Amino acid sequence: xxxxxxxxxxxxxxxxxxxxxxxxxxxxxxxxxxxxxxxxxxxxxxxxxxxxxxxxxxxxxxxxxxxxxxxxxxxxxxxxxxxxxxxxxxxxxxxxxxxxxxxxxxxxxxxxxxxxxxxxxxxxxxxxxxxxxxxxxxx
Numbered sequence: 001x002x003x004x005x006x007x008x009x010x011x012x013x014x015x016x017x018x019x020x021x022x023x024x025x026x027x028x029x030x031x032x033x034x035x036x037x038x039x040x041x042x043x044x045x046x047x048x049x050x051x052x053x054x055x056x057x058x059x060x061x062x063x064x065x066x067x068x069x070x071x072x073x074x075x076x077x078x079x080x081x082x083x084x085x086x087x088x089x090x091x092x093x094x095x096x097x098x099x100x101x102x103x104x105x106x107x108x109x110x111x112x113x114x115x116x117x118x119x120x121x122x123x124x125x126x127x128x129x130x131x132x133x134x135x136x137x138x139x
Contacts, residue, residue: 018046024054024062063124072123076115079130083109086132100131 019027019040026047027040036042043054049064086105089097100108111128119125 018043020054024056026050026052026054065123068123069117072115072127075127076112079112080109083112083130098130098132099135104131104134 014032016029016031017033017036018029019037020043021027021039022041027037029046030037043059047054047061047064049067051066052061052064054060055062083105086098086100087102087109088094090100090102090105108128108130115122115128
């Protein structure tokens with residue numbers, strides 16, 4: 001059952017409701033709640049990540065530092081593997097290697113390694129651009 005959908009269970013409908021505080025902090029989800037929790041304001045869904053805050057102006061959850069960090073960390077790890085493969089392909093003169101020279105890929109690897117917590121732009125800034133994309137190729 002989807003958490004925000006009603007379903008017929010044991011002959012009666014069950015409804016899950018989501019609540020935030022007046023500051024937008026997620027309070028939790030209640031099933032079949034008769035009354036809202038003290039200070040709770042009902043919203044249509046729960047957040048994807050625990051640190052997201054409900055924005056009453058946009059009627060949606062704001063960005064998540066935790067979630068964005070997880071996504072950026074996974075991208076960095078995958079990109080470092082891709083860079084290693086590209087450097088091997090360039091060394092082997094493989095015609096299917098993406099654009100860019102070995103020196104450009106090494107410089108890019110340094111930028112990608114630095115794309116982590118502690119970098120002033122991480123995780124919401126612009127990620128480093130690969131030599132293949134910079135040359136207009138698809139990486």
